[in-house]
Amino acid sequence: MIGLKTLLQIQDLHTYFYLRKGISKVVNGLQLSVREGELLGVVGESGSGKTVTAMSVVNRVRMPGKVVKGKVIYQGQDLLKLSEEELRKYRGKEIGLIAANARGNLNPLVKVGNQIANVYLAHNKVNKKEAWEKAVEMLRMVGMNDALRRAEAYPHEMSGGMAQRVMIALALVNSPNLLIADDATNGLDVTVQSQIMDLILDIVNKQGASGILITHDLGVVAQCCSEIAIMYCGQIVEKGPVTAFFDEPKHPYSRNLLNSLPERRITQERIELKGSLSSPLSLPTGCVYQTRCPYVMDVCRKVEPSMLHVDDNYNVKCHLYQEKTENRGSANEKLA
Amino acid sequence: MKNLLDIKGIKKHFPVRGTKDVVTAVNDISFNIREGETFGLIGESGSGKSSVGRCILNLISPTSGEMRYKGMEYSKFGKKEAAVIRTEMQMVFQDPYYSLNPRKTVWETVEDTLRVNKNLAATDRKKMTVDALAKVQFFENDYEKYPHQLSAGQQQRVGIARAIAPKPKFIVLDEPTSSLDLSVRAEIIDLLVKLQKDSGITYLFISHDLSTIQFLCHRVAVMYLGRIVEYGDVNEVFHNHRHPYSKALLASVMKPDPKIPRSDYRLSGEIPSPINLPKGCHLASRCPEVEAKCREIDPPFIDVGNGHFVNCHHAAPLEKERIPVTQKN
Amino acid sequence: MLYLRDFSYSLRRNRGGFIGFLIIMITLLCAIFAPIIAPYAPEEAIVEDSRLAPNSDHIFGTDETGMDVFSRVVHATRIDVTIAVFGTLLSLLIGIPIGLAAAYREGLFGEITMRIADVLQAFPVFILAIALVSILGNNVQNIIIAIAFLNAPIYMRFVRSEVLSIKQRPYVEAARCAGMSNLKIMFKELLPNSLRPTMVQASINMGWAILLTAGLSFIGAGVRVPTAEWGSMIAIGAPLIITGQWWSSFFPGVAIGITVLGFALFGDFLRLYLDPERR
Numbered sequence: 001m002i003g004l005k006t007l008l009q010i011q012d013l014h015t016y017f018y019l020r021k022g023i024s025k026v027v028n029g030l031q032l033s034v035r036e037g038e039l040l041g042v043v044g045e046s047g048s049g050k051t052v053t054a055m056s057v058v059n060r061v062r063m064p065g066k067v068v069k070g071k072v073i074y075q076g077q078d079l080l081k082l083s084e085e086e087l088r089k090y091r092g093k094e095i096g097l098i099a100a101n102a103r104g105n106l107n108p109l110v111k112v113g114n115q116i117a118n119v120y121l122a123h124n125k126v127n128k129k130e131a132w133e134k135a136v137e138m139l140r141m142v143g144m145n146d147a148l149r150r151a152e153a154y155p156h157e158m159s160g161g162m163a164q165r166v167m168i169a170l171a172l173v174n175s176p177n178l179l180i181a182d183d184a185t186n187g188l189d190v191t192v193q194s195q196i197m198d199l200i201l202d203i204v205n206k207q208g209a210s211g212i213l214i215t216h217d218l219g220v221v222a223q224c225c226s227e228i229a230i231m232y233c234g235q236i237v238e239k240g241p242v243t244a245f246f247d248e249p250k251h252p253y254s255r256n257l258l259n260s261l262p263e264r265r266i267t268q269e270r271i272e273l274k275g276s277l278s279s280p281l282s283l284p285t286g287c288v289y290q291t292r293c294p295y296v297m298d299v300c301r302k303v304e305p306s307m308l309h310v311d312d313n314y315n316v317k318c319h320l321y322q323e324k325t326e327n328r329g330s331a332n333e334k335l336a
Numbered sequence: 337m338k339n340l341l342d343i344k345g346i347k348k349h350f351p352v353r354g355t356k357d358v359v360t361a362v363n364d365i366s367f368n369i370r371e372g373e374t375f376g377l378i379g380e381s382g383s384g385k386s387s388v389g390r391c392i393l394n395l396i397s398p399t400s401g402e403m404r405y406k407g408m409e410y411s412k413f414g415k416k417e418a419a420v421i422r423t424e425m426q427m428v429f430q431d432p433y434y435s436l437n438p439r440k441t442v443w444e445t446v447e448d449t450l451r452v453n454k455n456l457a458a459t460d461r462k463k464m465t466v467d468a469l470a471k472v473q474f475f476e477n478d479y480e481k482y483p484h485q486l487s488a489g490q491q492q493r494v495g496i497a498r499a500i501a502p503k504p505k506f507i508v509l510d511e512p513t514s515s516l517d518l519s520v521r522a523e524i525i526d527l528l529v530k531l532q533k534d535s536g537i538t539y540l541f542i543s544h545d546l547s548t549i550q551f552l553c554h555r556v557a558v559m560y561l562g563r564i565v566e567y568g569d570v571n572e573v574f575h576n577h578r579h580p581y582s583k584a585l586l587a588s589v590m591k592p593d594p595k596i597p598r599s600d601y602r603l604s605g606e607i608p609s610p611i612n613l614p615k616g617c618h619l620a621s622r623c624p625e626v627e628a629k630c631r632e633i634d635p636p637f638i639d640v641g642n643g644h645f646v647n648c649h650h651a652a653p654l655e656k657e658r659i660p661v662t663q664k665n
Numbered sequence: 666m667l668y669l670r671d672f673s674y675s676l677r678r679n680r681g682g683f684i685g686f687l688i689i690m691i692t693l694l695c696a697i698f699a700p701i702i703a704p705y706a707p708e709e710a711i712v713e714d715s716r717l718a719p720n721s722d723h724i725f726g727t728d729e730t731g732m733d734v735f736s737r738v739v740h741a742t743r744i745d746v747t748i749a750v751f752g753t754l755l756s757l758l759i760g761i762p763i764g765l766a767a768a769y770r771e772g773l774f775g776e777i778t779m780r781i782a783d784v785l786q787a788f789p790v791f792i793l794a795i796a797l798v799s800i801l802g803n804n805v806q807n808i809i810i811a812i813a814f815l816n817a818p819i820y821m822r823f824v825r826s827e828v829l830s831i832k833q834r835p836y837v838e839a840a841r842c843a844g845m846s847n848l849k850i851m852f853k854e855l856l857p858n859s860l861r862p863t864m865v866q867a868s869i870n871m872g873w874a875i876l877l878t879a880g881l882s883f884i885g886a887g888v889r890v891p892t893a894e895w896g897s898m899i900a901i902g903a904p905l906i907i908t909g910q911w912w913s914s915f916f917p918g919v920a921i922g923i924t925v926l927g928f929a930l931f932g933d934f935l936r937l938y939l940d941p942e943r944r
Binding site (some may be wrong): 427434435495 | 834835836839840841843844845854857858941942
Binding site for chain 1 (some may be wrong): 602
């Protein structure tokens with residue numbers, strides 16, 4: 001299913017926000033790639049820069065924010081170098097974005113059917129009637145019974161789950177190759193969340209698309225994704241196949257994250273976290289996790305670790321694995 | 337173990353503005369909470385779980401039903417008696433930021449809760465404030481901070497300090513961890529567990545986060561559309577659930593372990609409106625196991641053993657006779 | 666002391682607010698020290714010196730009856746500022762508690778007070794003011810009452826809508842959980858958190874009150890003529906503008922403009938200053 005070709009590659013992405021208090025380095029030096037047909041889960045806590053990353057990919061960061069450095073290469077084309085005009089061909093067509101808070105992202109004054117039809121019209125040479133029919137078809141596809149009537153509804157007449165389905169229909173109407181879901185199920189009830197995830201998985205599989213699921217829910221990633229990337233302070237600190245990650249996470253931050261899960265804590269003691277989160281206004285030199293890391297070494301305070309290749313397709317950004325890449329095995333002893 | 341709270345048949349109706357309709361938020365609920373335990377109330381939005389918590393604290397008064405605290409029916413208490421019970425029952429809220437007055441410092445937030453008790457001398461009040469704050473790891477240099485200067489986890493700890501300051505016997509925790517990040521959530525849960533160990537507080541933990549409920553609670557009740565559909569020991573309910581709604585709810589939880597396959601037990605559709613509920617089982621319109629009688633007759637509570645009760649026509653009873661739950665316990 | 670230092674620090678960092686504060690201070694000083702600042706008595710008419718253009722003796726010139734415009738502009742601050750300050754204070758005193766109670770006790774009481782406010786606000790402010798003053802009689806005290814009466818519904822609405830939104834916050838519920846009395850909840854939890862828009866509006870309304878007073882006096886329904894008041898001064902000077910003697914209307918007009926601007930700027934500053942998250 002997963003091809004070998006890279007569909008999207010983010011290289012050394014830096015997105016800063018220029019605030020009165022100073023420069024907030026929300027995304028700094030992010031590296032990430034998505035292969036064709038892959039569903040990647042990006043996990044991070046609030047403030048880790050997840051949403052800004054998604055916005056940077058489609059080049060939608062606005063003042064006071066700015067992408068200051070980096071490349072977002074989609075099928076060989078750097079999206080950050082394109083003009084607004086050229087970008088429009090990608091947004092909504094090649095790349096579909098599902099945002100959190102669906103109702104806030106839908107126009108309250110336009111019927112949902114028309115909102116979907118308009119996106120379809122923008123990228124296809126069809127007339128209004130055909131576009132409307134396509135919209136109804138999409139609503140049917142996202143599991144709305146009574147799609148014809150629903151297409152006539154306004155967003156406020158819908159429940160949160162329904163509105164989220166409309167957002168998905170909106171993102172998928174032009175059969176994008178890449179789907180970015182930014183906390184798409186946040187705030188929904190578990191039974192609805194489960195339905196929405198079924199839908200996203202189904203569509204991604206059917207259309208052979210790739211997807212990035214941005215979330216703070218490790219459960220969603222474990223159950224739905226093939227790859228996982230962990231974000232901390234605007235950087236990817238660990239990335240690898242889901243099964244390998246949940247077997248044995250490498251980065252100290254990931255370990256702590258998994259240890260916080262109630263499911264794991266029934267059997268394991270939690271290590272208490274010390275120190276505080278680094279502020280994006282004043283990031284330390286060296287590793288971003290040094291303020292909380294229980295294994296912090298001198299080198300962590302001086303040198304920023306590079307993304308180390310520790311296993312097949314498995315990368316981790318931590319000095320503890322420096323030796324492991326040269327001399328396998330010793331780092332694990334240190335962590336034990 | 338003695339029962340701290342006995343809740344019997346409480347109902348709460350809210351009128352819908354401008355119409356004659358009523359929303360049935362809580363529909364004939366009975367359960368009891370034992371001293372020193374953590375009782376979990378599981379439910380999705382619109383299930384009425386928060387209304388139950390607020391009814392118990394008399395923040396909203398139930399339309400009908402009986403509530404007993406240590407055997408005393410307190411919902412009809414006069415002002416004086418109610419004030420005594422007030423200090424013994426407290427609440428921690430979901431949104432840590434909005435649950436704090438933005439113009440009060442950490443110290444004022446906690447101390448003002450104690451000022452209500454006029455018999456308390458100023459020195460005792462100060463001492464109790466220091467104690468409560470120390471229990472949540474707040475010390476002198478943070479006393480003068482305002483809520484917006486604190487992280488979400490710290491804000492929630494102030495909320496907890498405010499609740500424990502009058503030394504209550506019982507605390508309603510209304511989704512106290514739902515809006516927090518994973519590691520902060522773990523920190524708050526640990527704090528709650530520690531407080532219970534130290535002073536034997538009884539908790540009512542209201543949440544839709546099933547894994548936290550499983551970790552924290554001793555007994556749980558699952559709510560759907562204002563009714564309890566299943567209740568019992570936490571392990572019974574999580575591993576031996578009989579109600580289709582519990583099955584679907586637990587099947588929907590995505591376990592953070594890729595080796596556990598996802599169950600495909602699903603309910604169809606969405607939760608119906610709580611205005612003018614149909615007769616029969618409320619789940620009938622979504623249930624995969626629905627039969628004709630579900631749409632006609634209210635299901636009884638069936639004792640399936642081990643203090644585990646299921647409100648469904650399909651649950652196999654322990655013995656032949658069906659025992660309504662209100663008469664048990 | 667600490668509050669004062671915090672206030673002056675914030676003020677110095679906000680240019681608009683600083684200018685506004687400066688204007689208000691100068692106005693107040695003029696009001697207090699008017700007899701010292703003004704070279705002539707405000708109602709001292711020297712007929713042979715009438716209609717003099719601004720010169721070294723009369724820097725703002727003199728009006729029709731030979732009264733010194735500068736002295737009158739300075740003295741007028743006394744009346745205008747008094748009316749504005751007391752009128753606004755009185756309307757706050759009426760509006761805030763009613764708004765608070767109307768929001769806390771919804772239902773019949775809330776409905777009735779709101780409908781009364783609707784009726785009051787349905788009339789054009791100026792017409793209502795004229796009516797009130799002509800019923801009560803036109804003196805300073807009655808203008809203050811008229812202004813209080815007209816502005817109270819505004820504050821009532823502001824407080825009420827704020828309280829209605831804050832009332833649902835969990836911290837109010839927490840206060841009730843703790844067993845606080847209704848009065849305590851109203852004044853300790855609800856009121857401090859709902860005053861910000863009201864205070865901002867009050868500052869801006871000070872300016873309006875001055876405009877209203879001037880307006881009433883301009884048409885002769887306000888302060889009686891020989892008394893130094895900006896509106897009546899403009900009225901006296903208005904016919905002279907055609908014949909080229911612009912100064913006797915112009916300077917009081919400028920005074921009104923600057924004062925209103927000062928209160929508006931200061932109100933804008935208050936909006937930021939009273940934000941609880943600023944601390």
